[in-house]
Amino acid sequence: MRDRTLIPSFQRPPSNVMIRRATNYEQDLASLLYESLCEFSLSMKRKTVLLKPNLVGLDPLGVMNTHPAVIAAARECFLRLGASQVLIGDGPAMDRDTEAIIESVRLREYTGPLAHTFVDLNVDDVERVRLKTHASRLQELYLPKTALGVDFLVSMPKLKTHHWAGVTLSLKNMFGIVPGSCYGWPKNVLHWAGIDRAILDINAAARPDFAIVDGIVGMEGNGPIQGTPKSSGVLVFGNDPVAVDATCCRVMGLIPERVKYLHRAGTLLGHLKPEKIQQLGDDIGGVRTPFAVLETFRTMAEKTDGLE
Amino acid sequence: MDLAVALRLASDSMEASPETIFVEAVCRPYLLNAQNADGGWGFHPGSQSRVESTCWALQTLVDSFSPETPQSVTRGLQFLRAAQLPDGSWPSTPEEKVGCWVTSLACCVLVADKHSSKAVAAGLRWLCRDWPQDSTPWRRFLARLSSQEQVAPMNNALRGWGWTPRTSSWVEPTSFALLALRQCREDLLPPAAMRRRKLAEGMLYDRMCPGGGWNCGNPRVYGVAGEPLVVPTAWALLALRDHPERPENRMSLAWLENNIRNIYGAGSLALARICLEAYARGWPASAPALHDFYRENEFLQNIQVTAWACLASSARRHWLTAAAGRVA
Numbered sequence: 001m002r003d004r005t006l007i008p009s010f011q012r013p014p015s016n017v018m019i020r021r022a023t024n025y026e027q028d029l030a031s032l033l034y035e036s037l038c039e040f041s042l043s044m045k046r047k048t049v050l051l052k053p054n055l056v057g058l059d060p061l062g063v064m065n066t067h068p069a070v071i072a073a074a075r076e077c078f079l080r081l082g083a084s085q086v087l088i089g090d091g092p093a094m095d096r097d098t099e100a101i102i103e104s105v106r107l108r109e110y111t112g113p114l115a116h117t118f119v120d121l122n123v124d125d126v127e128r129v130r131l132k133t134h135a136s137r138l139q140e141l142y143l144p145k146t147a148l149g150v151d152f153l154v155s156m157p158k159l160k161t162h163h164w165a166g167v168t169l170s171l172k173n174m175f176g177i178v179p180g181s182c183y184g185w186p187k188n189v190l191h192w193a194g195i196d197r198a199i200l201d202i203n204a205a206a207r208p209d210f211a212i213v214d215g216i217v218g219m220e221g222n223g224p225i226q227g228t229p230k231s232s233g234v235l236v237f238g239n240d241p242v243a244v245d246a247t248c249c250r251v252m253g254l255i256p257e258r259v260k261y262l263h264r265a266g267t268l269l270g271h272l273k274p275e276k277i278q279q280l281g282d283d284i285g286g287v288r289t290p291f292a293v294l295e296t297f298r299t300m301a302e303k304t305d306g307l308e
Numbered sequence: 309m310d311l312a313v314a315l316r317l318a319s320d321s322m323e324a325s326p327e328t329i330f331v332e333a334v335c336r337p338y339l340l341n342a343q344n345a346d347g348g349w350g351f352h353p354g355s356q357s358r359v360e361s362t363c364w365a366l367q368t369l370v371d372s373f374s375p376e377t378p379q380s381v382t383r384g385l386q387f388l389r390a391a392q393l394p395d396g397s398w399p400s401t402p403e404e405k406v407g408c409w410v411t412s413l414a415c416c417v418l419v420a421d422k423h424s425s426k427a428v429a430a431g432l433r434w435l436c437r438d439w440p441q442d443s444t445p446w447r448r449f450l451a452r453l454s455s456q457e458q459v460a461p462m463n464n465a466l467r468g469w470g471w472t473p474r475t476s477s478w479v480e481p482t483s484f485a486l487l488a489l490r491q492c493r494e495d496l497l498p499p500a501a502m503r504r505r506k507l508a509e510g511m512l513y514d515r516m517c518p519g520g521g522w523n524c525g526n527p528r529v530y531g532v533a534g535e536p537l538v539v540p541t542a543w544a545l546l547a548l549r550d551h552p553e554r555p556e557n558r559m560s561l562a563w564l565e566n567n568i569r570n571i572y573g574a575g576s577l578a579l580a581r582i583c584l585e586a587y588a589r590g591w592p593a594s595a596p597a598l599h600d601f602y603r604e605n606e607f608l609q610n611i612q613v614t615a616w617a618c619l620a621s622s623a624r625r626h627w628l629t630a631a632a633g634r635v636a
Contacts, residue, residue: 095523
């Protein structure tokens with residue numbers, strides 16, 4: 001069982017975030033991931049792990065969801081690191097036919113049979129959780145027992161812009177643990193509570209222990225579904241979802257402090273400031289790929305002359 | 309039981325289509341064995357009883373009422389009646405004290421039980437009192453002042469139902485409520501029912517995707533047409549089947565028929581079949597088979613999908629018509 005104590009950012013040690021170049025999904029991602037995860041000295045022996053990818057809709061072309069090659073590689077790595085069980089789970093927000101989504105992305109072809117490996121978090125058993133942060137007006141949420149009960153929770157988003165939240169990365173990805181069977185498709189109660197604030201409450205209740213961002217091909221513009229695919233050629237990992245998301249923003253040419261929910265998460269859930277993030281692997285500057293954003297979020301974008 | 313063994317054993321003793329054999333040999337026993345001691349069903353065998361999964365499992369058993377199932381049905385109905393909240397609604401999970409869209413599903417099931425008329429009437433009253441908040445005159449005025457109308461243009465004067473109270477109208481909960489109002493006896497309907505039906509039907513047509521079919525309820529965002537999905541399309545068409553000749557219905561049926569071969573999940577497949585057959589459209593022989601989907605992922609062990617598979621293979625479909633008093 002994971003420790004659910006909420007530690008404010010100022011009490012947290014500096015975070016580690018690694019950037020690795022990965023140009024395509026056909027390369028040996030399992031080796032690249034394993035080599036990278038080893039640098040984090042994760043203690044995974046006999047642990048149950050839940051990989052929470054971003055599965056938002058039917059995606060035969062593989063442009064909007066976390067790519068199954070990355071999910072399968074992560075699963076293999078955590079098993080190699082000693083985990084006793086590595087589950088994959090998500091609760092898609094717009095379509096209740098979760099089986100259709102995972103079949104459309106051919107997840108089974110990469111991971112093997114899913115009947116006992118994949119957890120549809122939309123219809124999992126639920127537990128009432130009193131929210132600790134009250135960033136939104138939500139007092140409590142019913143959350144899936146699988147997400148709350150595993151030893152190690154890994155958020156695995158795709159590198160994307162988002163038409164309501166600015167960006168959708170490892171923190172926003174946690175919307176997917178909120179069960180549709182309680183709140184519907186979409187989980188409209190979260191929109192009414194305020195997306196930015198709800199992101200904080202959900203992550204305070206079930207903060208991911210680790211994040212792996214699929215930025216090999218991301219999405220820019222009108223994401224998370226109708227945007228334009230954007231090749232970025234990176235995987236970003238880390239033990240602090242806020243620091244990982246901040247790094248992803250910098251890779252995307254966006255200013256993380258100007259993403260509303262990230263700015264607040266920087267005081268509550270993890271580190272946003274570069275001096276508190278130990279950058280491993282490739283340099284941000286070397287992989288920076290500016291993402292187009294909708295006009296509403298134009299202030300998030302770094303100026304093209306390099307001045308923030 | 310292993311799928312291949314079950315199909316072989318069943319086919320030895322039955323003269324029926326592979327789909328019917330699959331449902332009788334695998335799905336129905338799976339449902340019966342998954343009933344919890346409290347009479348309800350969870351979304352998976354052994355999981356906590358929930359109203360939604362109980363409604364679908366029960367609908368299947370009620371629809372195909374057989375001498376082997378009356379005890380299961382009685383216990384299931386008792387679970388549902390006990391789960392009703394004092395205000396007449398049903399919650400998604402028994403621990404929850406606020407009702408939601410599953411109220412429509414519970415009414416649809418309990419209408420078949422002559423002992424549940426009061427419970428159904430209370431449920432329908434709650435439904436007709438529950439208005440989405442995005443469509444109040446004040447909200448609509450605010451929306452006109454903001455950029456929201458340009459981002460996702462829709463007619464918010466047309467009000468349906470939300471997934472949860474006091475939120476926004478969406479396609480599926482609106483469809484479920486319309487089905488409940490359509491299937492219940494007239495003497496159980498509250499006075500506002502007719503007006504709510506009219507508004508809700510208008511809302512569904514307003515939210516149809518430009519080329520036919522529905523998604524959750526966003527036909528257009530930032531000028532880009534939304535892609536329809538099978539599940540909401542099937543429910544919306546079932547809710548609107550009093551208007552089979554309307555161009556929107558015909559366009560959406562055509563979209564559904566054209567997309568049968570692109571269906572990736574058993575739940576979508578089952579609902580597409582139920583919907584098309586409700587409109588007296590033939591189910592193509594070349595369509596994917598439910599048992600093939602089962603072989604791949606065992607329906608992700610989902611009770612609701614298993615129930616939909618049973619309903620899809622049933623020729624009776626009593627549950628889609630007005631049907632009070634079918635359960636003694």
